[in-house]
Each structure stands twice: as C-alpha cells, then as structure tokens.
Amino acid sequence: MKLDTSGFETSVPTIGFGSSSDMLDELSSVPSFDLPHTKEFDGFQKKAVDMLKHAKGTTTLAFIFKGGVMVAADSRASMGGYISSQSVKKIIEINPYMLGTMAGGAADCQFWHRNLGIKCRLHELANKRRISVSGASKLLANMLYSYRGMGLSVGTMIAGWDETGPGLYYVDNEGGRLKGDRFSVGSGSPYAYGVLDSGYKYEMSVEEASELARRSIYHATFRDGASGGVASVYHVGPEGWTKLSGDDVGELHYHYYPVPPAIAEQVMEEATAE
Amino acid sequence: MQIFEYNGSAVVAMVGKNCFAIASDRRLGVQLQTIATDFQRISKIHDHLFIGLSGLATDVQTLYQRLVFRHKLYQLREERDMKPETFASLVSAILYEKRFGPYLCQPVIAGLGDDNKPFICTMDSIGAKELAKDFVVSGTASESLYGACEAMFKPDMEAEELFETISQALLSSVDRDCLSGWGGHVYVVTPNEIKEKILKGRMD
Numbered sequence: 001m002k003l004d005t006s007g008f009e010t011s012v013p014t015i016g017f018g019s020s021s022d023m024l025d026e027l028s029s030v031p032s033f034d035l036p037h038t039k040e041f042d043g044f045q046k047k048a049v050d051m052l053k054h055a056k057g058t059t060t061l062a063f064i065f066k067g068g069v070m071v072a073a074d075s076r077a078s079m080g081g082y083i084s085s086q087s088v089k090k091i092i093e094i095n096p097y098m099l100g101t102m103a104g105g106a107a108d109c110q111f112w113h114r115n116l117g118i119k120c121r122l123h124e125l126a127n128k129r130r131i132s133v134s135g136a137s138k139l140l141a142n143m144l145y146s147y148r149g150m151g152l153s154v155g156t157m158i159a160g161w162d163e164t165g166p167g168l169y170y171v172d173n174e175g176g177r178l179k180g181d182r183f184s185v186g187s188g189s190p191y192a193y194g195v196l197d198s199g200y201k202y203e204m205s206v207e208e209a210s211e212l213a214r215r216s217i218y219h220a221t222f223r224d225g226a227s228g229g230v231a232s233v234y235h236v237g238p239e240g241w242t243k244l245s246g247d248d249v250g251e252l253h254y255h256y257y258p259v260p261p262a263i264a265e266q267v268m269e270e271a272t273a274e
Numbered sequence: 275m276q277i278f279e280y281n282g283s284a285v286v287a288m289v290g291k292n293c294f295a296i297a298s299d300r301r302l303g304v305q306l307q308t309i310a311t312d313f314q315r316i317s318k319i320h321d322h323l324f325i326g327l328s329g330l331a332t333d334v335q336t337l338y339q340r341l342v343f344r345h346k347l348y349q350l351r352e353e354r355d356m357k358p359e360t361f362a363s364l365v366s367a368i369l370y371e372k373r374f375g376p377y378l379c380q381p382v383i384a385g386l387g388d389d390n391k392p393f394i395c396t397m398d399s400i401g402a403k404e405l406a407k408d409f410v411v412s413g414t415a416s417e418s419l420y421g422a423c424e425a426m427f428k429p430d431m432e433a434e435e436l437f438e439t440i441s442q443a444l445l446s447s448v449d450r451d452c453l454s455g456w457g458g459h460v461y462v463v464t465p466n467e468i469k470e471k472i473l474k475g476r477m478d
Contacts, residue, residue, distance in 0.1 A: 036375050057306070057452070076452075076478070081279055081414050083450045187306055221478040225282065225306040225452040228478030250476035259474060 057226030059188030060090055060101040061196060061216055062157045062168055064181045067206045069159040069166045069236040071099050072213035074188065074221050074249070075229035077106060086229035095120055097240040098136060098160035103185040104153035104173065112154060116140050133160040133167030137177055145175030155185040161236050188220030188227035195219045206235060210244045218256065221249045277378055278399075280305060282453025283328035284415035285315060286423060286444055287384040287394045289408055290436035293464040294392040296324050296384040297444045299415070300472075301456040302331055311456040311477070319345050320355040321468065322386040324461055325365070328413035329379030329399065337377050341365060358385030358393040362403055369401035376400050380412040390465040415454045418447035437462045437471070445475050 060073040073090035076083060090102040092113040100116070102109035119139050123131040131139075137158040144154060154173040161167070170178045170185065182200065184192040195216040204212065210233050217231040232246045282303045287296040302313035316326040317338050325341065327334040344364060348356050356364070362383050369377060376399045384394045396410035397403055404410065408427050411419035422443040431439060441460055448455035458473030 033374055034372065074478075078452045081282075081451060081453050083452055086449075223308050225303055225308060228452075228476070249478045253477040254474070 056104040056153065056155050056186050057224075058090060058103045058186035059184065059192050059217055059220035059224060059227040060103050060157065060186055061182075061184035061189070061192050061213065062101060062159045063183070063196065063200065063209075063213070064166045064168050065200075065202055065204050065209050067204070067209060067235070067237065068161060069099075069168055070209045070213045070233065071101060071157070071159045071236065071241075072217050072231060072233045073101055074217055074227040074231060076221075076227055078226045083228070088229070089232075091232055091234050093241070094136070094158075094160075097130070097162070097236070098133065098158065099234055099236060099241050101157045101159075101185065103155035108152050108154045108173070109156060112140065112143065112152075113156070115143070116158075130162065132162040132164065133158060133169060134162075134164075134179075136160070137167075137169035137171055141171045141175055141177035144171065144173055148173075148175050157183050157185060159236050161238055161240070166236065184216070184220075186220075186227065188217075188224035191220040191223045192216040206244075210235065214245060214247060214252070215256075218249050218252045222253065278329050278380075279414050279453055281329070281331040282451070283315060283331075283334075283413040284411075284419060284444065284448050284451065284454040285326035285328045285380075285382045285413050286409060286411045286419050286440060286447075287326065287382045287396075288423065288427065288431075288436060288440045288443075289392045289394055289406075289429075291430040291432055292386075292390045292392065293433045293436060293462065294384045294386065294394060295433075295436045295440040295460060295462045296326050296382065297440045297458055297460040297473075298326050298328070299413075299444070299448050299454040299456065299475075300459055301454055303453060306452065308456060314459075316459060316461060317342075318461075318468075319361065319385075320349075322463065322465075323356065323358050323361055324384050324463065325361075326382040326384070326412070327379045328382070329377075333377040333379045337368070337379055337381070340368065344368070358383060358387050361385065362393075362395050362397075366397060366401035366403050369397060369399065373400055382410050382412050384463075386463065386465060413454060415447045415451035418450045419443065422447045433462050433464050433469070437469070441471075441473055445473060449476055 057078045062071040075088050077085040077088045092100045094100050094117045100113045120131045152173040156171050158169045170183045199212045213233045214231050221227045230246050231249050233244045234241050235244050284299040298315040302310040382396045387393045394410050395405045396412050409423040426439050426443050444458050457475050460471045462469045
C-alpha cells in the first residue's frame, strides 16, 4: 500500500527565483517543510514587518474663536498596548488665565508645566503685571530647546487670554514654537482635525464651540486606539478659564448614535401534546 | 509594535454545565487606527464546534477558510461531524505545517463532544495545544483576560450565568487594552441551541 504523504503537501506552490521554479516543482513531491527564501533566517520576519513608530498616544486640541479659546483633550494613558489609566488630567492649569495641554510623556508635561507656572508667577511678582501668552510660551520653548536631544517628549499647547486678547501657541520638545488659530496634537489628531476643520467658524458661540470640541475628541477616541476615557472641554475667556464639560466617551457614543431598540422576535411555542 | 498586535484582538472561551460560551471583541485596526467595528473573529465549524482566531486578521480569515475546507472534506468522507478533540488535532497539524513561516494567529477552539461534554482548548501560532477545564484566552488583551476570568469563573454554571460571566470578563478586559474592544460578540452553545449576542461596549 502506498504511504499517504498528502499531509505534507501544501496547496500554495513555493515561490522560487525565476528559473529555478521548475526544479522546485519536482522537489515539492518530497515531504518537507516550506522554508522561506532569505539569507538571514533568524529575525527575517521581524525585518519584513516595517513598523512605523507611533506618535504620542493621545488627542488634544485647541482653537481660537470669537468667544475666546476652546481647549479639549481625552484622558487615556497607554503603555504600548496596555491602558494604564482612563482618568489622566491632560489639561494643566498653569494659572487662572492660562492652560497647557499634555501630549507625550506625562511626567515631562506635568513637570515642565508646573515649572512654567512658577516662572510666570515670578514674572508677575517682578514686573507687577501678568505675563503674556506669547511670553509664557517662549519661556517654555526656550527651556525645552536647552534640553533638545535628551529624550524629553512634550507636545503641548499653551492657551490663554492676555491684554492682546486670546492667544494660542504650540510648543514641542524639539523647541519648536508656533502661533496659530487651530491645533491638535497626538496620535488622534488627524481624526480630530477632520471634524474640527469641517465644523469650524470664527463666529461660533461658546455652546457651539464647546460641542464642536467635544465632538472632535469623541471622534478621535473612536478611531484612535490610544485615545479614550473622558472628553474634557475648557473655555478660556477674558476672566480666565472655566471647565465646561467632562463626558465619558463610552456614553457619548450611544448619545450620538443610539442603538435602535431591537424588535422582539416571536418565540415559537412548543406544541403541547393533546 | 509586534506583528501579533498589528490588528488587535481578544478571544475567550469558558466551560459551563453541559454548555460552553465563546466570545470575542469586534475591532479591526491597523495599529492604533480603527478600521472596522464588526469584524468576525469567531466562526462556526458545525453546530457544536466553534473556533475563535486572534492575531493577524488576514491569517484569521485564511486559516478559517482552510479549516472549513478540511472539515467539509471530512464530512464527505466520514459522513459525520468532526469531534472537537479531533478538530483540535487537525488545527494543530495545519499550524505546524507552517512551522518556519507560521500563520500569525492563535486559535481558541470550543465544542461539545461525546455526551455533550464541553471541550475547550487554545494553541499558540505553531500548534502547541493547551487544554483547559475552565477557560482559555487569546489575543492582545490576554493578560487582562486571564485575570478577569480567574476572578469571575465558577465551575458548572448554567447558560444564562455563563453568558453574564463571560461578557463581564471580556468587556472589563478589553477596556484595559488599546487595541481591542469596540463591542463584543458572544456565542453560548447548549446541546439544543446556539445563542448569539452582540455586546454594547465602550467604543474608545
């Protein structure tokens, strides 16, 4: 009786280097394992998968509108794939009229924002007037520039209201400092930008702006795995900042997209014996 | 990120009294981006045998198609359904065939064997079988799942209670994983019926 070696055969023909494929067809009848055609056998799979380094795992956004500055962020902290916390405060209160957002290393952002708060207070005491948003962001940017290349991870926005009106600056660990009207930072920022940019109007009211900010964060938490938890929204006006809302995005999803109640199926009754 | 964490997944199976439950999350992602929230990870082989596959989504789909093909051939030849133990051996052999270029998935097999005795097992990506009497887990959320199942599992649960337990274990575990979740899919199988339920979970 002929031994059944069909268990060794594979349905996919082995891919050879052009001319040697004929030889390989004959060889495939001999029971063997498929070996990949590569010089470096160990670790070839790791190299074959070219992974991009993922961005700072968060979503924060801020924009200037008629009524001031709107600042919003999620609250998830992730370590690789593990969610280490769903309740991180990513909007840092530097002083009663200035807010900073946190993206990147939590320790870095918390420390340097507090340090910035100290410097702003010292400026107030020395000059008998509040520091401008431009000045505060410059202080932070210069501090971060001096630590350039040492591995700090900070992607922050400084939002505030000073004598010139509302101010918004983006500052990062490279020492970059940008003035702008709309920013979003983090791995969820592309999704937030999509919703923010399409709904943005300078003449929005505070309610419309806060709903836009909340919605942008919600959409980013839906699409981005590293964002989630609670969508916090703050407003910075001439009198300082106020927290407008902090909604759990799990509940927000069903608020925006409620599940239609299922039609109860008819249950077939068992035929009773008569 | 590793290749097993490219798409993200969570699968768990639990044994009850003459019944079993198998559950998975519903997210399909490309690293951190969520592409779909209705990805089918658990598939029926026959009325009393289910397989849940975690890992790389393309291999999940291909491996499932190959296994259905082999089972249909078996049905034609033997004129009966495969027993869960036999099926587990088949999956193990198919995975080991690709020992040096493996399918990047980890199956969870759950079925009712002779006398409606529930059978569950899991495997690594090259076919090492791991039988268990209580629960098996697999996927990116597997560590959280181990903890949740260990805490919530009780032996000899009826179908209703088993459904509650497995749902809570799944939802609480995927809430600690960035790469899985976005809903849940549970099958509770007793000798007479298959109950399929979709869970409302956190969509973040």
